[in-house]
Amino acid sequence: MDIYLKNSLTNSKEKFEPLKExxxxxxxxGPTVYNYAHIGNLRSYIFADSxxxxxxxxxxxxxQVINITDVGHLTSDGDIGEDKVEKEAKKEGKSAKDIxxxxxxxxxxDLDKLNIPKNQIEFPRASDYIQKQKEMICILEEKNFxxxxxxxxxxxxSKYPEYKNLFGINRTMxxxxxxxxxxxxxKKNHLDFALWKFSKPxxxxxxxxxxxxxxxxxFPGWHIECSAMVKELLGETIDIHTGxxxxxxxxxxxxxxxxxxANEKPLAKYWLHNAFLNVEAEKMSKSEGNFIRLQSIIDQxxxxxxxxYLILTAHYSSQLQFSWxxxxxxxxxxxxxxxxxxxxEQNSDESNEKDLVNTKEKFTKFINDNLDTPKALAxxxxxxxxxxxxxxDKKTLILDFDKILGLDLGKKNTVTISKELKKMIESRxxxxxxxxxxxxxxxxxxxxxxxxxxxxxxxxxxxxKK
Numbered sequence: 001m002d003i004y005l006k007n008s009l010t011n012s013k014e015k016f017e018p019l020k021e022x023x024x025x026x027x028x029x030g031p032t033v034y035n036y037a038h039i040g041n042l043r044s045y046i047f048a049d050s051x052x053x054x055x056x057x058x059x060x061x062x063x064q065v066i067n068i069t070d071v072g073h074l075t076s077d078g079d080i081g082e083d084k085v086e087k088e089a090k091k092e093g094k095s096a097k098d099i100x101x102x103x104x105x106x107x108x109x110d111l112d113k114l115n116i117p118k119n120q121i122e123f124p125r126a127s128d129y130i131q132k133q134k135e136m137i138c139i140l141e142e143k144n145f146x147x148x149x150x151x152x153x154x155x156x157x158s159k160y161p162e163y164k165n166l167f168g169i170n171r172t173m174x175x176x177x178x179x180x181x182x183x184x185x186x187k188k189n190h191l192d193f194a195l196w197k198f199s200k201p202x203x204x205x206x207x208x209x210x211x212x213x214x215x216x217x218x219f220p221g222w223h224i225e226c227s228a229m230v231k232e233l234l235g236e237t238i239d240i241h242t243g244x245x246x247x248x249x250x251x252x253x254x255x256x257x258x259x260x261x262a263n264e265k266p267l268a269k270y271w272l273h274n275a276f277l278n279v280e281a282e283k284m285s286k287s288e289g290n291f292i293r294l295q296s297i298i299d300q301x302x303x304x305x306x307x308x309y310l311i312l313t314a315h316y317s318s319q320l321q322f323s324w325x326x327x328x329x330x331x332x333x334x335x336x337x338x339x340x341x342x343x344x345e346q347n348s349d350e351s352n353e354k355d356l357v358n359t360k361e362k363f364t365k366f367i368n369d370n371l372d373t374p375k376a377l378a379x380x381x382x383x384x385x386x387x388x389x390x391x392x393d394k395k396t397l398i399l400d401f402d403k404i405l406g407l408d409l410g411k412k413n414t415v416t417i418s419k420e421l422k423k424m425i426e427s428r429x430x431x432x433x434x435x436x437x438x439x440x441x442x443x444x445x446x447x448x449x450x451x452x453x454x455x456x457x458x459x460x461x462x463x464x465k466k
Contacts (some may be wrong), residue, residue: 001361004367005240006317008248008271009256012170013370018239024062025234027268029226029243029251030123032069032405033103037110038291039307039322040277044244045273046308046406047316047371049116051242053404054125054367061079065233068107068125071101071207072197073222079152079194080185083219089206096206105232110294113304115406122328124233126225127207133228134212137195139262142215149186152197152221155254157189160261164191166253167271193254194221223254230259230267236358239266243379245275274316297327297427305333305407312373312405334407335396339455341383341409351396352374355389359397367404376404421450425461 002014018024028048031037045066052062075081089099104125111118126133135155140146145159157163164171175191199208200220211218230238236259243252252271259267279292294304310330314320359379366375380401383394402409424443431439444454452463 025238026240028066030066032073033100034088045278046311065122072220133224137212145261152194154192157191227259234265236265242272245273275319344391
């Protein structure tokens with residue numbers, strides 16, 4: 001079955017045609033490890049994971065890279081401000097390596113909790129590819145796409161005329177806006193961007209290297225790391241490049257410009273971008289201080305996979321409003337799926353091959369249509385409610401679909417039972433055995449008020465987290 005993807009570069013849905021039959025080369029813009037990832041950031045990696053799972057479902061072999069930015073990302077996209085890692089290191093009185101190691105490990109822990117397999121992904125660090133970044137800068141210098149100012153080596157966007165209209169954005173207006181709010185710093189054009197910044201002696205940087213074709217010490221710009229690592233790890237042209245929509249106007253535009261001018265080839269065939277996760281109608285961001293960590297969800301005793309479920313309820317290209325009520329609703333839905341799967345497990349009816357094939361084709365059609373996870377999730381609920389599909393087939397289909405959804409539905413939905421709760425369950429079982437329905441009903445309500453759903457089975461009282 002054909003796959004269709006919405007290409008941000010052309011603003012159109014296109015049939016996916018790989019560079020090499022049966023293989024997908026995919027690069028996902030990764031975190032800048034100076035702080036914890038917030039759940040808005042994590043939406044990008046759930047999206048990237050879902051995308052990889054979709055290709056694997058279609059029997060593609062996927063080579064996936066998520067970069068770790070541990071140097072060069074300044075506090076402004078306009079090449080001014082402090083390096084985010086350096087700023088945090090000074091604030092905490094630690095080395096840059098200590099800062100990036102700590103927050104990288106925290107990021108990896110979040111991926112584990114969201115059921116995103118790390119062993120299928122390569123995570124290169126920008127600081128490990130300094131030489132490759134310098135080599136690309138030297139190529140751009142040789143081709144006369146650069147110039148030097150007092151503070152760095154800049155890419156001259158006027159030498160690449162297509163720059164001003166990439167992603168359908170009129171950058172003439174953006175150029176005028178930059179002129180108003182960003183000092184020129186010796187730039188020939190306000191849209192020109194730093195490939196390399198020279199260190200200021202008074203800054204006493206923690207991370208710096210000898211500059212390309214220059215005796216001064218310095219560090220790479222934010223954008224060059226992605227172009228250099230894509231080329232080194234995946235090739236000059238890849239199938240898919242992803243990131244948040246905030247990367248489109250500057251970061252991804254700059255990546256395209258420097259890569260095409262250095263390699264004389266397109267950087268990626270398909271550019272895919274996920275929309276923002278908003279809190280109180282505003283984009284979640286660290287600078288605004290309105291971000292929520294995955295650990296915040298766990299601290300509320302909510303399954304982190306309920307957050308993954310919530311993300312899947314909206315199309316990746318649509319903005320999603322986060323609220324605690326919506327998250328709790330997602331956890332309730334996830335728990336109900338677990339409960340239904342356990343019910344289906346008790347049945348041993350025969351399978352209907354036609355039902356399996358037809359429903360699986362319907363699911364594949366949804367995910368192959370620009371990764372339509374809301375329709376895929378809705379189909380799961382249709383299956384659960386469909387009386388014409390046998391329980392055993394329902395279980396088979398839903399667990400098969402979880403290869404895409406990544407909700408870990410094959411695991412038992414276990415609940416940690418306190419001594420108090422255990423005693424209440426035992427007392428209720430005793431009351432039911434003695435046909436003391438009044439006590440049984442009272443205990444049911446008490447257990448439900450503690451946040452659990454009660455189900456009566458032949459084995460006794462079973463509880464599930466609401």
